[in-house]
Amino acid sequence: MKTSTTLAALALACAGNVAAFWRMPCRSTTGIARIDPLVSPNDVADHAHIVFGGGNFALNTTFDGLARCTNPEHDCTSCEVTQDKSAYWTPPIYFQHENGTVEMVPNVGGMLAYYLFYLDNVQPFPEGFAMIAGNPSYRNFTGPQPDEELSKWPTYPSDQFFLQQRAIGFNCLNYAKDPEASLYRHQFPKKDDMDANCLDGIRMEMAFPSCGNGELDSPDHRSHVAYPSLVKEGNCPDGYDHHYPFLFFETIYATQNFAGMPGQFLISTGDPVGTSYHADFIMGWESSDFLAKAINTCTSDTGLISDCPLFNIQDDSKAAQCTFPTPDAFEKEDCEGPMDSLPVGVPIQYGPEPATKYPVQGAWGVKTSSLPKTSTPATFTHPSLGYSPVNPASTSTAQGGIIVAYESSSSSAAPAVTSAPAYAPPADHEVTTTYITKGHEVIEMVIEETEVTVTASPSAPPGYAHKHKRHLEKHAKRHNNH
Structure with missing residues (x-):
């Protein structure tokens, strides 16, 4: 009989039926600031974000502001395809030293945004579309680690919390070893494990929902979209019959720079667990019609944007010139450090209960004052989940990337x-x-x-x-x- 085998080969996860996709390189950031036009429009966000994509990112960013910017200085993108001025942003990683000093972990190579087409009849994101994946208040992963085999997952995606938790990945990078698969672990590894195994850093991964109810947005920026039953593919919930591209973010951080140093890694949300990692997206392609044409035309299985004849590709030096205009309120704010606390005064909350709200320094109606530092509780431990090469045929690690x-x-x-x-x-x-x-x-x-x-x-x-x-x-x- 004829069967098949897969030798070590660099590829996207083969478990799905995806045949065409593209990988959008955004190798430069447009800025790092406490800005979130979805959650905190026209106000200061409660934690810092690292931002990629459209240059007209602002406190009140919209599709028109990104795709149809009238200011030549900010009518640009830090991504390689000039027709894509979408806004992509996530919270960065910080390292807190033993003495309490905090500094941002260097980002390596910007980010990659994957557009994959796992569902049937994929349609473009409409103009005005926005969404958030993940939840900044989460401080606990409730499932088994590693994930159970896909065959044991529910076939109907009624438990979106179950799927949301599995849409986050912390990929331990060691280029001298066989790589781990995407979405293998869903929170920070132990610091000692990172020092020993993640010699080339950590790749943060975020998978977005690809099922929609037809609305452009929702009050929480989440409920108008849902995950299919296997995160990247499978069955969509009832009422979510609009199939969008599967959007998948990868962002690498040089955590190896802190190997051997006592301290802990934190998400900018004040999260040492990692489960608060999230990502935001505002559609900013030239038009929905152009994106539809790209989905139907750019059908290469290499993932290379150069294989799509529609894309106008700019070089990295030109993309690196694209930055967003810094609001006056943030002109002197340091989000990289070293500094005394997470920017600005974000308290560290260990969970397992969800994080509570706190005063946002600089926000309207909030007095500027330092918040108390939080010490690590004696009961807090990271999971022990060792380095593991990919097995895309059996677990949820076959998600993308x-x-x-x-x-x-x-x-x-x-x-x-x-x-x-x-x-x-x-x-x-x-x-x-x-x-x-x-x-x-x-x-x-x-x-x-x-x-x-x-x-x-x-x-x-x-x-x-x-x-x-x-x-x-x-x-x-x-x-x-x-």
């Missing part, structure tokens, strides 16, 4: 593996090229697909068999990140 797929066969017996051919491969083999970020470089990877035939009895569950063997060739060709 760049991962390495390992040997996985529909046979119970291990098939013979042929050695990787020297580059260049024969012309009749399918070849794709993709990239992985390493430090300030992007490494080009060439993948050759061929079929392998073995004789064995099938054992993998239906729908998760991989159809090709992929040979990996790492080129010496490297691309500067900035």
Whole structure:
């Protein structure tokens, strides 16, 4: 019989039926500030955000302000495709030293925003659309770690809390080892584990809901959208029959810079657990019609924006010039540090109960005063979830993002593996090229697909068999990140 095996190859998770996607590089930030036009319009946000995308990001950002900006200085984007002036923002990571001093962990390489098309009949985000994924008040992950096999997940997505918690990923990066899969763990690893294993930092991951009820937004910026039953794919809840692109953020932080130092990592929300990680999105593409055309036209399975003839691509140096106008209230505010507390005066709340509201320094009607520092409670511990390479066929780690797929066969017996051919491969083999970020470089990877035939009895569950063997060739060709 004919079966398949997947050798170590750089690829998107193969468990879904996605055939086309693109990966939007936004390698420069437009700014870091306590601004959140969705949650705190025209006011100071209660925690800092790192922002990418459209240059006209502001306290009251809208689709028109981003996509149809009339100020030439801010009519720009920090992403590589000039037609995309969407706003993408997340809370950054900080490190609190033993003496209480706090500083932002350096961001590496900006961010990647994936547009994947797992659901049927995907339609573009409409003009005026906005949403938030995650919840800044969460301080506890309630599920088993690692996640149960996908086959044990509910087939109907009635428990959105269950899915929301599994839409966050903390990927331990070590380029000398086989990579972990996306969304493998859902909160910070232990500091000692990070020091020992995450030698190239932490990749923060956030998956957005892709089922919608047709509304542009909702009061909480969440209830107009929902996750399908497997986070990235599956069944949408009743009433959520609008299928949008699966949006997936990846942001890398150089946590390895703090290896061996006593202290703790924090989300800017005052969260040492990590479960408050979240992400915001305001649609800012040139138009909904243009995005629809891109979805229907840009059908390459490489993920490279250069494979889409519609996209106008700018170089990184031009993108890096795009910054948002800093409001006067934030002109002297330092969100990077070192400083005495999280910006500004955000208290640390350990949970497991949800975080409580606190006075926001600088907000309307709030007196500016320092909040007390919080010491680590003796009972607080991070989960012990060791470094683990990807197994996309069996768990929710097969959610998206760049991962390495390992040997996985529909046979119970291990098939013979042929050695990787020297580059260049024969012309009749399918070849794709993709990239992985390493430090300030992007490494080009060439993948050759061929079929392998073995004789064995099938054992993998239906729908998760991989159809090709992929040979990996790492080129010496490297691309500067900035």
